[in-house]
Amino acid sequence: MANKFTFYNTLDRKVEEFHSREEGKVGIYTCGPTVYHFAHIGNIRTYIMQDVLIKALEYAGYDVKRVMNITDVGHLSSDADTGEDKMVAGAKREHKTVMEIAKFYTDAFFKDFDAVGNKRPDVVEPATNCIPEFIHMVEVLLEKDYAYVAGGNVYFDTSKLDDYYVFSSSVEKEALEVGVRDDVEEDVNKKNKTDFVLWFTKSKFEDQALKWESPWGVGYPGWHIECSCISMKHLGEYIDIHCGGVDNIFPHHTNEIAQSEAYLGHKWCNYWFHSNHLNDQSGKMSKSKGAILTVSVLQEKGYDPLVYRFFCLQSHYRKPLVFSWENLDNTVTAYNKLVKRVSELKAEGAVDEAVKAEYEGKFLDAVSNDLNTSMAITVLYDALKADTNDATKLALVESFDKVLSLDLIGHAKALADAGSSVDAELEAYINDAIARRAEAKKAKDFATADAIRDELLAKGVEIKDTREGVVWHLV
């Protein structure tokens, strides 16, 4: 029986207790990256928080299946279907083909995704793999009269829905309506301002690289259709949780719901989990804005990617997080202290199961309370201070790291090994110095012998001549 688990459901605009459709099992869909450029550390924050959600659900006893798409076609420079395809623009920028760009940035994405301790999704599917599924969904939407063809493109007709703005309060709806109305580039083919493209055949950009045959002519899919189809392909007609960053709420997730529920004829997903953005001091981080700060760049600058994960876990996923080097440096200090503390634990004695269960309960309470990761870290610190033996503490660190994924034990071992190799090096040096001093004394070169003794002392090593030979100790 899985434990009680709560998080903020954007659909109902409140923190809710989670109930999976199937006892003990969770189907999760997460919108993947658009692979026209590197994923910045803001994007990676979103994937870290999703990873923590999944691992926390597993910690609570659920069996989780996660599916993620890779957007390699159809995402235009504006989320409202205007502008150039981001992939095409990326390919032009780098004088490469769209597929070369997609491969390069998908690999780069997963390098950073893995480096911050994330578990790979069970299924990763690029949009370009699923064109027949997209065409099928568009056909069904046309048959059901939820879509129409105009000016060569196929559009979803949002006026057919009772409640298109499913995520928004009435005040937010008004603001969104104004926003959509004021959208600079107007598409005259649209019957309603909020209608969106399911399939393009008319592109203003003649060099649209990726195109496929379809009943409506040669063209390419709109952006939103991929997530509906890819999730249904691997998770069936229902998903438990759909994840993304807050910028995905409108229009992307709003449109996903519109077309999925129109297609299926029933509710599609019960819980929507959105994490907030990482901002730099000048505002929201964005791929199209100047130099991109990636996890790999952090690594090149000497930061452990897990320190960045620790940085993210210290704040709540629903709050914007401001990145600064000073904050990251403070996190380095905190992480190193934590690792040092863990490295001092000795794996001796038997684990006190009662104490272990008590702290595991506290940890689970924290993560299942709207994913309170900073509280979970406090529980870790409390466990390290607890009145119990080291074996129990080590067992707790190992247990909590199933969710935190900070590799605390691995890093602690590395620290201990580095410490012992330094000791070995020091010992070899001391023995060599003692031997050199003995040689000097034998040759009656007392000045050199004294200099070697002083040299050792400067390194914190004091030597004494005894009847048993030279002995040394650290001062």
Ligand code: AMP
């Ligand atoms: P994209 O590759 O642009 O489609 O974005 C990948 C994911 O990162 C999406 O779920 C976005 O919502 C999310 N995202 C975009 N910008 C930020 C940001 N500054 N901070 C956190 N997440 C972001």
Ligand code: ZN
């Ligand atoms: Zn999506």
